Amino acid sequence: MALLEAIGISKSFLFHKQWVKVLADLAFEISEGEFVSIIGSSGCGKSTLLELFAGITAPDSGSIILAGEEITGRSGLLGYMPQEDLLFPWLSTRQNALLPAKIKHHDLKQAKAKIEDLLPVFGLEKHADLLPYQLSGGLKQRVALLRTYMIGSRLLLLDEPFASLDALTRMQMQDWLQEIQSRLKLTIILVTHDIREALRLSDRIELMEKNPGRFVQSYKLEPEIKDQPSSMDSLLQEILSKF
Numbered sequence: 001m002a003l004l005e006a007i008g009i010s011k012s013f014l015f016h017k018q019w020v021k022v023l024a025d026l027a028f029e030i031s032e033g034e035f036v037s038i039i040g041s042s043g044c045g046k047s048t049l050l051e052l053f054a055g056i057t058a059p060d061s062g063s064i065i066l067a068g069e070e071i072t073g074r075s076g077l078l079g080y081m082p083q084e085d086l087l088f089p090w091l092s093t094r095q096n097a098l099l100p101a102k103i104k105h106h107d108l109k110q111a112k113a114k115i116e117d118l119l120p121v122f123g124l125e126k127h128a129d130l131l132p133y134q135l136s137g138g139l140k141q142r143v144a145l146l147r148t149y150m151i152g153s154r155l156l157l158l159d160e161p162f163a164s165l166d167a168l169t170r171m172q173m174q175d176w177l178q179e180i181q182s183r184l185k186l187t188i189i190l191v192t193h194d195i196r197e198a199l200r201l202s203d204r205i206e207l208m209e210k211n212p213g214r215f216v217q218s219y220k221l222e223p224e225i226k227d228q229p230s231s232m233d234s235l236l237q238e239i240l241s242k243f
């Protein structure tokens, strides 16, 4: 059974007094433990889709189903990390990480203990009392991911989490994300513009086209393919040719 499923999702936005269909009759599913990347040109509706999953907005039609239960339009159930960095500049790493528990009125003592356990997992034990401006880009993204994880879901929706990082830091963060995925048994939907990143990390890549946004091609990445540089290279060329 799919852990998360989208069925017949449509969404329009008002643009210059006209309704524009951004997503049309879109379907998607992800199984527990899977890592799926969503790629597609700018404006095809990737962020809109994650917002729909996260319940930030509701679709015009269609349903979103989590572990068999309809959650359409309900927020706070999945670990959603938006495209912009939304760390509060006046809060330390610890305080930023505690925010989801505060918002959800969870037991703060328990949440604080959980954060102490997670700080080393996220490589932040030396940065726990620093403010965001004192952290490098990679560290800030770790704090944002820790805070996302503290929402309490093992299903993470990550919208271009490494876009602002330099190439080396980005690769280190990709390795690290893979490590915490297996350590914390995460299911991940990653939106990225970086096809190499998608190839490196994913079990499956879903390609979107725009006007209206819909999935047009799915690439399953079996572990055997990942070990063959020539297969990966031809897949990269194939995906690039579709853009």
Ligand SMILES: Nc1ncnc2c1ncn2[C@@H]1O[C@H](COP(=O)(O)OP(=O)(O)OP(=O)(O)O)[C@@H](O)[C@H]1O
Pocket: 013, 014, 015, 022, 040, 041, 042, 043, 044, 045, 046, 047, 048, 049, 083
């Ligand atoms: N709240 C909104 N109101 C009006 N139009 C919107 C809104 N949100 C998104 N759009 C429009 O919907 C389309 C899809 O936007 P979205 O942000 O989902 O694209 P994207 O694939 O994430 O693009 P990018 O790769 O640049 O982040 C765009 O044309 C955008 O202008």
Ligand SMILES: [Mg+2]
Pocket: 046, 047, 048, 083, 159
């Ligand atoms: Mg986007």
